Amino acid sequence: MNNKHFPYFLFLALIISSCSNTRFLPEGELLYTGAKVVVEGKETSKKERKALKNQLKTLVRPKPNATILGLRPKLYIYNLAGTPKKEKGFKYWLKTKVGEPPVLYSQVDLEYNKSVLQNFTENSGYFNSRSTADSTRRGKKASAKYIVNPAKQYKIREVKFPNDSTIIAVALAKTKLTSLLKEKDGYNLEVIKQERIRIDVRLKEKGFYYFNPDYLLIQVDSTVADHQVDLLIKVKEKTPELAETPYKINKIIVYPNFAIGNDSVKADSNAVTKYKDFTIIDSENLFKPRIFDRALTFKKNDLYNRTNHNLTLNRLVNFGTFKFVKNQFKVADTTGNFLDAYYYLTPLPKKSLQLELLAKTNSANYTGTELNLNWSNRNAFRGAELLTISAFGGLEVQVSGQNNGFNVYRFGSEANLIWPRLVAPFNLNSPSGFIPKTKLTLGYEFQNRTKLYSLQTFRGSFGYLWKESDQKEHLLNVTEITYASPQNVTALYEAKILENASLGKVIEKQLIFGPTYSYTYTNTAQAAKKHTLYYKGTIDLAGNITGLTTGANVKKGDTIKVFNVPFSQFIKIENDFRHYLKLRGESQLASRIIVGAGYTYGNSSEMPFIKQFFIGGTNSLRAFRARSIGPGSFNSAPTTVNSFLPDESGDIKLEINTEYRAKIYGLVKGALFIDAGNIWLLNENSEKPGAKFSNKFLSELAVGAGAGLRFDFSFLILRTDLAFPIRKPYLSEGNRWVMDKIDFGSAPWRKENLIFNIAIGYPF
DSSP states (O other): OOGGGHHHHHHHHHHHHHHGGGGGSOTTOOEEEEEEEEEOOSSSOHHHHHHHHHHHHTTOSSOOOOOBTTBOHHHHHHHHHOOOSSSSSHHHHIIIIIOOOOOBGGGOOHHHHHHHHHHHHHHTTOTTOEEEEEEEEETTEEEEEEEEEOOOOOEEEEEEOOOSOSHHHHHHHTTGGGOSOOTTSBOOHHHHHHHHHHHHHHHHTTTOTTOOGGGEEEEEEEEEETTEEEEEEEEOTTOOGGGGOOOEEEEEEEETTOOTTOSOOOOOGGGEEEETTEEEEOTTOOSOTHHHHHHOOOOTTOBOOHHHHHHHHHHHHHTSOEEEEEEEEEEOSSSSSEEEEEEEEEEOOSEEEEEEEEEEEOTTSEEEEEEEEEEEETTTTSSOOEEEEEEEEEEEEESSSTTTTOOEEEEEEEEEEEESSOOSSSOOOOSSSSOOEEEEEEEEEEEEETTTEEEEEEEEEEEEEEESSSSEEEEEEEEEEEEEEEEOOOHHHHHHHHHOGGGGGGGSOEEEEEEEEEEEEEOTTOTTOSEEEEEEEEEEEESHHHHHHHTOBGGGTBOOEETTEEBOOEEEEEEEEEEEEEOSTTOEEEEEEEEEEEEEOTTOSSOOGGGSBOOOSTTSOTTSOTTOSOSTTOOOOOSSTTOOOOOOOBSEEEEEEEEEEEEEETTEEEEEEEEEEEEEBSSOOTTSTTOBOOTTGGGGOEEEEEEEEEEEOSSOEEEEEEEEEEEOTTSOTTOOBOGGGOOTTOHHHHHHHOEEEEEESOOO
């Protein structure tokens, strides 16, 4: 067979295999190929008919077998797998996980579907509509057709709320302004149901704890005018008195050591602690009473409301100390309309020890493994403080980069202490369910870069974390200290420093201290939104107060040292903005832009290496090796193969990424992407011509494109990307676009340009 005819042969084979699906049907059965819904009639507009048709199509059941270009590959795979001999193995997996059983026409109930469509049409205000159902058979396949003829839609003429003087009627009337039922809107039963829920939510905020939507009646009067209705909202006559009564809070009782399964609790008089408006029953005295003052939003004589109810539960859960949180309200045994609030809290085990073996990747194309030993105490000082101490060790190797062989060995330890409050002379009342926290971190890491050098790093920070809402989060480190000290610098690396003096910055002793602040906004958890955003802004102010008070000025030779090490003085700002656009099905367009800049003054002439910007790699410009691009049009690539590739850094960064993501099959998803960006220096560097930021920065952007697969295993996402450059900033002006040189058939081109990345998780 001629190769040029192969695609046609393959297409024909697919069609034949698709048709052969009907061979496997049981005797007398037909393959159901789907339903067509037609909405017709002259009493409704074209726009109304189109909207109604789109809604009705989603209601028809069952759904036919999935098709691609008219073929049914999942059904074919199901038939191809045959009957597995046991409930495991490849055939069983192929049939049950990849394949899809045939949808038979015998599963279709025409009359039931017709009634569903009829009811939906009537409930949407098209009273007295008509509908019919029929089927068509072609060979061993059958389809259904439903025709709906809606009458003219009824509109809302008036919405009437109660106007008497009872407590419940007055409360109902006050909810009218935000009613979902609007005059001149079409009658819609679903909106009426939502209105009952809305009213119930509003009443819960006004003390009506025992009220629920079923106590509301919305009467429809369709006799008031031609194709118009009046809606009368009222409370049902048999509504219990409890539901019509607003309640206030009386006693607040907390059981912080409650055992699940107890039908009743008995309080030892010695275990009862009175603290402000709370009664705490804790025989083991596990917790300091003040932690509940920060979590429980109700106070004695407060009017019950659902917001404070849920807020309290969320805060108790977010302590991270309790395994179960249960809440109960009971009518108080006292004069007046009062509720007693009970909180039953089951603590998690106080101490735990965990051993983890991790696989990891990073932006420098290094892949490796790490062993972590974590010890934690969830109530270190009886204030729900979380103390964690961890020890770690790991190995990282570069499997697809020019630094292959220059492996990284690392080990260290870190201690974190988190208080569920602000350890500060000020207070911060967050309206969210997340309690503001204070965090203290101390850490040490020893890193050995084989054949190059070793580096010891000591870190410490003290700061505050708080969430303004589900979308907004703040992190303020009052101080963040980093001290880095090199060891065991090899002759190879010293020789490289003679060739490239900037490599010496990597092994300089560094002392960085000062406040940092970051703000994060995201609404990506809102699955119903078509457009979602993520933004993180960070500012790093290192050594500013110390530099200003000491008069440090490196340009004049007035360098100030702390512990015989010059401290860094700079301002660094970085912005990371992401936008996600949901498309049809499970497809998505994800975009990101990163803009950052660092400026040194006073005691520093250059940004410390670990605080500079880098670009390229698995989570950045995927068509270029990690940290190999820039700065500017400077080319740092070594002349010899397998020679050590230095990490290039800069003071300014601009990066733009766009990625189209779509589901291919089952757990496999695909992506097409394009990345662009570069880094630059603020000042001239004679050893790096073209590195300084200028008004030509756009002409110095590196651009790459590629495609990838994502394997979504639910517990992790394994990502593979294959990318290639389409613009190289280090080439001469006028020759930087290299799209005309793309040649996938050329082995030398592939070796020089194709970059394979493997990573865990999405790049952004």
